[in-house]
Amino acid sequence: MKIFSKEQIYEGDSLTAQKQNITSTELMERAATRIFDWMHLRMQGAQVPIHVFCGIGNNGGDGLVLARHLITHGYNVHVYIINYSDTRSKDFLLNYDRIKNVTKKWPLLMTNAKELPVINPDDIIVDAIFGIGLNRPIDDWVKVLFQHLRASKAFTLSIDIPSGLFTDKLHADDNEVIWANYTLSFQTPKLLFFLPETAKFTTQWEVLDIGIDPEYLYNTQTTYELVGKMEMLPLYRPREKFSNKGTYGHALIIGGSFGKIGSITLASRSALSAGAGLVTSYVPKCGYQILQTSFPEAMVITDKEEEIISNIQFDIEPSVIAFGVGVGTAHKTIDAFESFLKTNKTPLVIDADGLNILSKKKSLLKLLPKQTILTPHPKELERLIGTWKDDFDKLEKTKALSKKHDLIIVIKGANTITIYQDKGYVNTTGNPGLATAGTGDVLTGVITGLAAQGYEPIVATLFGIYLHGKAADIAVEDLGYQSLIASHVIEALGEAYIDLFKQPEAPQVEEEETEKK
CATH class of the missing domain: 3.40.1190.20 (Ribokinase)
Structure with missing residues (x-):
């Protein structure tokens, strides 16, 4: 199995949207729906509180799509927007509007760590704050939030990678990263899942096929490959x-x-x-x-x-x-x-x-x-x-x-x-x-x-x-x-x-x- 770089993942997303004649928003919908299907299969409607923390980029957009599907299927969902910047991605904004149409309880906008949500050990946390595009240290208040989430001891599911990790260099502080129990990675595992200094941030991981163009996946040469029985x-x-x-x-x-x-x-x-x-x-x-x-x-x-x-x-x-x-x-x-x-x-x-x-x-x-x-x-x-x-x-x-x-x-x-x-x-x-x-x-x-x-x-x-x-x-x-x-x-x-x-x-x-x- 190939391990694609951040740049190759972006290229594959763009090419897939072009060849399949879909928008990036539709590709996001497909990807996040796969996460919902994974959760729904395992939870079967259980009313455990699910806390979905969304950033304001595309990873946050994935979280909003997931939250919308969970809400429409009757789950007990709490959505939080981690407002760490004035810049928002187009697909985040579109899905932010969409989630307002399915619930009267709009997402809570968080701009600081003064009032942190109460999360019990039996709850579920979904981490959709930062994706593979993170390239700078996180704000201090977001770091406090991360520590709060870890201290809750609730089961934590990260979307694509645990938030706070970079794909090509080491983070400065372990407290600046989400410690995930499980990570659902889109289409390909990430190299950081296998390195001693970064693998510890997710106990388990799984790859979800989100339908990236198969020709691109087959023909693209990668720097790293995962070697298993099939290889x-x-x-x-x-x-x-x-x-x-x-x-x-x-x-x-x-x-x-x-x-x-x-x-x-x-x-x-x-x-x-x-x-x-x-x-x-x-x-x-x-x-x-x-x-x-x-x-x-x-x-x-x-x-x-x-x-x-x-x-x-x-x-x-x-x-x-x-x-x-x-x-x-x-x-x-x-x-x-x-x-x-x-x-x-x-x-x-x-x-x-x-x-x-x-x-x-x-x-x-x-x-x-x-x-x-x-x-x-x-x-x-x-x-x-x-x-x-x-x-x-x-x-x-x-x-x-x-x-x-x-x-x-x-x-x-x-x-x-x-x-x-x-x-x-x-x-x-x-x-x-x-x-x-x-x-x-x-x-x-x-x-x-x-x-x-x-x-x-x-x-x-x-x-x-x-x-x-x-x-x-x-x-x-x-x-x-x-x-x-x-x-x-x-x-x-x-x-x-x-x-x-x-x-x-x-x-x-x-x-x-x-x-x-």
Whole structure:
């Protein structure tokens, strides 16, 4: 699913009105009616007080349309106009006149925070104050209103985005933003739903199709895309009947040091479980017995040193090499890695201490093969690109590093975002159970295992992140977040593959309605 920018959303709205021969007011009516349908389906006429707070732009116009439909369907509605400016949009004014025709209780005009409405915890708040067009800090009295709404603890539904958020930069103060329980986003999710500093402002979100021109949606290229099951399924390569282990590539995993052989064991196991035909683990001598015992499916090559990697030499021809898990940053290891990079032509996946070595000696970045895959967690990323002002700045700096050295960079997190050149891909799988030791090693192995099978580097990365997160989602159903460990993710990889071909189950409510009929 594409994630459209603010400018592209405006362009799509305008083109849709033109091609469908409708006015912007009619498009607003359509969009807000979808919100009403969503609420009406769930409330079924319940007389809970609904407080609709409308701005004086197009987001406020959406709120007025919604309020009008709620009123005409008998709901208990209170409408407030947040009069933060002398400028009003045309569609707001038109819908302001329309709502006067359906109620004797006209919207309350608010120009300050001296008399704030009483809102009980069991009430519902609809936030239609600011939309995606906000580009300046809000007034102090509006900030007081936002704090009042949050303090009420009432369920808060935001239209399109929580009011107060910008689409391309971070807000100055958390109190200047509506904290929504649910956000209904028109046509496309917003990038800010997936960034750590802004995702917290909506607990859940949902996209409503408002009929934007399908040709525009299909043909328009976006900077960011949301990656889910439907995007991954077409990329899957089924196995051939007469294939053999050599058909699916040979993954070499280089890593481990004394006390950290577990990390390369996890990475090696996950590479094979992801489908690599062969896996060889390259470890210091202290890791030989551990790997041969705990993971008999792997082949093992040992370094001449007992406790660290000091001289990377092998006589195999791997399809892809992963480096860094548990390897440490000893001087001999850094020198060995540099020597290896100077002669290596094989595709690379680099994680953990491999990334820390690159941070210590950034000149090594020039030696990486094109489309090398880096998988940093936030601190490792910071060492690579420097500090950032906010999440938007982090993405731009990551893009700059990707373009400079032709790298695929995985920004690991709750919504892992992969950057390649100017493009970003937001993953949809995974859960807080992954916040545990070793799961990053597993991800490195999964991506490496897919790359070994011949998947293009960007495809191996996106598919690997998806499968890794999906395996965690499957495993956590039986284990819970706290008890999930990295080995469980490996064990669930097979089910993650199988899930690609499962059809979604029909909602229970539909089954019940069918039985009644």
